[in-house]
Amino acid sequence: MKAALISLGSISSRWIVDELKKKFDTVDAIDVTELEVRLGERGDAILYKGKPLPSYDCIYARGSFRYATLLRAISALRSKESYMPLRPASFTIGHDKVLSHLKFQENNIPQPKTHLVATVEGGKHLIKEASFPIIMKMPSGTHGKGVMLADSQESASSLIDTLALLKQPFLIQEYIDTDGVDYRCIVVGEEVVASMKRTAGKGEKRANIHSGGKGEKIILDEKIKKVAIAAARACGLDICAVDILPSLKGPLVLEVNLSPGLQGITGVTGINVAEKIAKYLFEQTEAFKGIRKEEMLKQLQPEQEIHGALDFRGNRILLPEVVTMASKIREDDEVILKAKKGKVEIEKVGKREKVKE
Ligand SMILES: Nc1ncnc2c1ncn2[C@@H]1O[C@H](COP(=O)(O)OP(=O)(O)O)[C@@H](O)[C@H]1O
Numbered sequence: 001m002k003a004a005l006i007s008l009g010s011i012s013s014r015w016i017v018d019e020l021k022k023k024f025d026t027v028d029a030i031d032v033t034e035l036e037v038r039l040g041e042r043g044d045a046i047l048y049k050g051k052p053l054p055s056y057d058c059i060y061a062r063g064s065f066r067y068a069t070l071l072r073a074i075s076a077l078r079s080k081e082s083y084m085p086l087r088p089a090s091f092t093i094g095h096d097k098v099l100s101h102l103k104f105q106e107n108n109i110p111q112p113k114t115h116l117v118a119t120v121e122g123g124k125h126l127i128k129e130a131s132f133p134i135i136m137k138m139p140s141g142t143h144g145k146g147v148m149l150a151d152s153q154e155s156a157s158s159l160i161d162t163l164a165l166l167k168q169p170f171l172i173q174e175y176i177d178t179d180g181v182d183y184r185c186i187v188v189g190e191e192v193v194a195s196m197k198r199t200a201g202k203g204e205k206r207a208n209i210h211s212g213g214k215g216e217k218i219i220l221d222e223k224i225k226k227v228a229i230a231a232a233r234a235c236g237l238d239i240c241a242v243d244i245l246p247s248l249k250g251p252l253v254l255e256v257n258l259s260p261g262l263q264g265i266t267g268v269t270g271i272n273v274a275e276k277i278a279k280y281l282f283e284q285t286e287a288f289k290g291i292r293k294e295e296m297l298k299q300l301q302p303e304q305e306i307h308g309a310l311d312f313r314g315n316r317i318l319l320p321e322v323v324t325m326a327s328k329i330r331e332d333d334e335v336i337l338k339a340k341k342g343k344v345e346i347e348k349v350g351k352r353e354k355v356k357e
């Protein structure tokens, strides 16, 4: 089976490629910055370094929010023929905190009270009634960079004026006092395969490792794991990280992360997360291929065409199993094979005579 990992080439992505290579026959590391989607032409026009992107059994696409729309397009074009652990819409949902909070709401996933504000007036009106401190967030920030704490109406008001300069909607969220602690959970399929407790550094409320947070091993209770898995499902993600605040009211989901870094969590837990991801991708791809074959068989009319790439064993063409099944040609059949440049025809003409002893 063939797999591709689309990414920005981080160390975490390289770890996953190395683990995928232990399972898949071939693995291509694709640089997301060299991909291009062409619409308005016949068929699928995904170009990589200017040439058509080959077919894969599995494509795992990672990348920052800058590439969300591109990856959504690629996923929409390829998820019928390749197993992709992130649904097309999840690229835009997961990279936007507003859309993620909406999905949590639709699926009854507990989250902090969050308001979306699009204007300075709206924001200023809201903070008049707020109890401080409050959190303000950019919808697409990561590593804690778009998260701000305002401890009074004055500081909130000046933050709103600054945010207005960016001409972007922003979030106003209740501050959950956890002593700077949050939980990072890595969800792979129906499991939380690794988790850590992160504690914000001194003078800091953000627990992100990039903001100086420290991680430690933690055993999560089942309730928190369930919430993490539900958040991933709600956003259409088979693989992701989920950030959760352990509040007095129970676990509250902050966000999902589509391309979580693996270095921190692997170091803290000693769990080979890249291997868990690769194993899951391999198993899901096998299952996906099985279902796809069944669907193709069901749809197959006597004259139906099968599109796709061919397998080769050295110089020999190995035809897909669906061809054997649809043609009902058996090993002991006599056939005529016609081949010319770019075309092969196989026709059954009868049974092969048994070779006399
Ligand atoms: N509502 C909140 N109450 C308390 N702490 C918060 C809240 N929102 C975020 N934080 C802190 O800020 C960090 C970053 O927030 P998060 O929403 O995960 O954004 P990012 O995408 O930047 O990681 C969290 O890990 C948490 O420590």
Ligand SMILES: [Mg+2]
Pocket (backbone or CB within 6 Å): 143, 144, 208, 243, 254, 255
């Ligand atoms: Mg986060």
